[in-house]
Amino acid sequence: MISSGMVNLIMQMAVLGFVIPFVFILAWKVRTKKSIVPSFVGMGVFLLFTFCFESVPNMIFLHTKNPISEFITGNAIAYALYVSLMAAVFEEAGRFVAFKFFLTKHTDDNETAISYGLGHGGIECIIALGITQLQYYAYAQLINQNKIDTVINTLPDKASKTAMTELINAIKDMTLSESLLAGGQRFFIMFLQVALSVLVFKAVREVNNNRYIAIAIVLHTLGNIPAALYQRDVCPRLGSELFSIAYSIVVCIFAYNVYKSLPKKKTVSKEKDFDIAGKKLG
Template identity: 30%
Template sequence: MEHLWVTIMDMGIAAAIALFLPVVLLVVWKHRKQDIRMAPFIVGAGVFIVFALLLEQVCHYLVLNRETPLAAFINSHDWAFILYGALAAGVFEETGRLAAFKIVLKKMKNKETAVTYGIGHGGIESILVVGISMVSSFILVCAIRSMGGVESYVALVPAESQEILRGNLNTLLGTPAYIFLLAGVERISTIIFHIALSVFVFFAAQRPGKWYFYPLAVFAHMFLDIFAVMYQRGIIKNLAVMELIIIAITAAAAYFAYRLYQGDKEPDVSSAKN
C-alpha cells in the first residue's frame, strides 16, 4: 500500500489549496486595501450557493432528469448537452452577479467591490465543490491504508453493500494521483476567472454605458465551460489539454479585466468602514 502515499499527498495538497486559497486571498486583499468591506465577499459566496447550487440544479432537474422529448434530445446529443450545460452555468452565475451588484451591493460603487465579491464567489465554490470532497477522499484513503487494504475496509459494512462499496473504492484508488493534484491547481485559475468575470459584471451594473460587459461575461463563462463539459462527455480525453485551455481562457479574461479595472477613474464613493 506504499503507493497510496502519493495519492494521499496529492489529495492533501489539493484540499489545502481548495480550502485555504480563498482565505489567503481575502487576507492579502484586506491587507492591501484596508478600507474594503466584507459584505461583497459574503454576498459573493451567497450568490454562488443560491444561483449555482440551488437554482441551476433545479433547472437541470427540470430540463435533463424528467422523461420529456427535450431531456431525451439533450442527453443523447453531445453538442446539445455541451451547449446547454455551458449556457446554463453562464446565465445563472452571471445573472446572480448582476443581481448582486444591481440590488444588494448597489451603493458600493468602488471597483474594489468587484474583486472582494469575486474572491467570495470563487472561494466558496472552491471550498464546497473541491475542498470538502477532497478532504473526505483524503480521510477515506488514509483509513484504507491504515487498515491494510480495500477488503479490510469493505468488511466493515453489511454484505449487501460490499460489492458497490468495493467498486467505488477501486475506482477511487485507480485514479492517477496527479488527477487529484490538478483538481487543486485548477482552483487557482478558477478563482482568478471568477474575479475577472466579477469585474466585468460590476462595470455592467455600476458604470453608465458598460451594460455590454454582462453578456460578455455570460459568453466568457459559457466558452470556458464548453471545454469542461467536453471533457466530462469524453470528447476531450486528455485532462492536461483541458486544463491548459482553461488556463489560456482565464489568462485572457484576467488581462482584459485588469485593463478595465486599471482604467476606471470613478472616485471611491462607498463607505470606507468595515
C-alpha cells in the same frame, strides 16, 4: 493500495482548497482597507444561484424524462452547451443582482469587484477542491484499509455502485502530477471568477454598458465547455485542465484592462463642492 505520498498530497490539496481563498480575501482586505462584506455576499450568491435557482431548469432538462432531456443527455455536444450556458447565465445573473441590489453601498468602490469575485470564486474553490479532496482522502483511507467494497455494496442501486466504482478507480489511477495540475487549475478558475465579476461590475457601475453582462456570459460559457465535454468522455482531462488555465489567464488580462478603465470614486470633487458651499455661506 494508494501510496502514502499520494494520500498526503490529497489532504494537502484539500487544506489549500479551504485556506487559499480566505488568504486572498484577507490580503485584498488589508491591501485596499475596504469592507469584506462583498466577499461574503459573493459566497452566498454563488450558493443561492448555483445550488437553488440553477437546479430548477436542470431538474427539468436533465433529470426529468422528456424528449428535450433525452436529446440533451444523449448528445455530448448538446449536453456541454446546455450545462455550460446554464452555469454562465445563473452565475452572471447572480453577480448582477448582487451588485445592483445587495451591494449598493459598495459599488462606488471599484475594489468591490475584486472582493466579490474572490468570494464567488473562493467558495467554488472550497467546494470543488477542498471538499472534493476531503472526500477523496476518506475514500483513499478506505481503499488502503480494504473497506471500500463494503461501502460500495451498501449503495442502493446498480447505477450508484457503478458510479462509485468508477470514482474509486479514478482515485487509484491518479498520479501526483495529475493531482497537482487539477488543484492548480481550480485556483486559476477562481481568478477567472474574479475576472468575470469585474465585467459584470462594469455593467452596473457605468450607465448603458449592459453589453458587459453578455460578454461575461459568453466568456463564462466558452470556459465551461471543455470541462463539460470531459464529463462526457469527449475531451481528455489533461486538455480540459490546460485549456482552463490558459483561458483563465487570457480572460484575466482582458478583465484587468477593463478594471483600469472603471471610473474612479469622486472623492475629490465632493470635497471641492463642500469648499464652495462653505465659501458661499461665509
